[in-house]
Amino acid sequence: MRIDLNADLGESFGNYVIGDDAALMAHITSANIAAGFHAGDPSVLRRTVREAAARGVSIGAHPSFPDLLGFGRREMRMSDWEVEDAVLYQIASVAGVAKAEGAQLRHVKPHGALYNQASQDPSVALAIVRAITAFDRSLGLFAQPLSELAKAGRSAGLRVVHEGFADRAYDANGRLVPRQVPGAVIDDDERAVGQALRLALHHEAVTLDARVIHVSVDSICLHGDTPGAAQRAARIRATLESSGVTVCPP
Helix, strand or coil, X not given: CEEEEEEEECCCECCECCCCHHHHHCCCCEEEEECCCCCCCHHHHHHHHHHHHHHCCEEEEECCCCCXXXXXXXXXXXXXXXXXXXXXXXXXXXXXXXXXXXXCEEEECCCHHHHHHHHHCHHHHHHHHHHHHHHXXXXXXXXXXXXXXXXXHXXXXXXXXXXXXXXXXXXXXXXXXXXXXXXXXXXXXXXXXXXXXXXXXXXXXXXXXXXXXXXXXXXXXXXXXXXXXXXXXXHHHHHHHHCCXXXXXX
């Protein structure tokens, strides 16, 4: 069995440090790098790309709604062409820096509210897919299984990487529980490790209300801004590998 372990990185800004990217990078195989719309700045972006390239971690763009104050986690109403152009801009930003560092962009994973809206709204999903195909059809698209984003990506002929989450709770429909709901963020190491192992080995997750649902994934996400993320990633990877799972880019 094979599984990718990805994390959202490059989310520091100026003097404000979010997460321990260098430590987390040692345990993941794909990095989703912020492009400045929800977090990150030019120097953080370049430093994160450079670190990923040095460690052989697959580089991805992590586009967001233009929402620095809300860390990209607030819903916004934008026209389809505004979403498409904003995503294209951010993909090009990460790809350009990667090229300057002798590396290559491999995938795109929308961030926060944009990801959630694209999972349920076909028009937002199509706008993101149009941005990707306009730039480079060889890029992978990270999306939740059965989501509108995954459907749009497959219809356009993109390589869709189905993603699960070690540190987020699911509802009975296989969607992520909104962050404002108690228990939506899993900050207990044992639960996060257990969820990652169950996703990788059995393609299952236990919902917030204790139901077992089917979630078939190619990659498991761990959020870099969660306290203790690097240590949690190390435990998840060690547990996966000791259980016979090969951790590698998708």
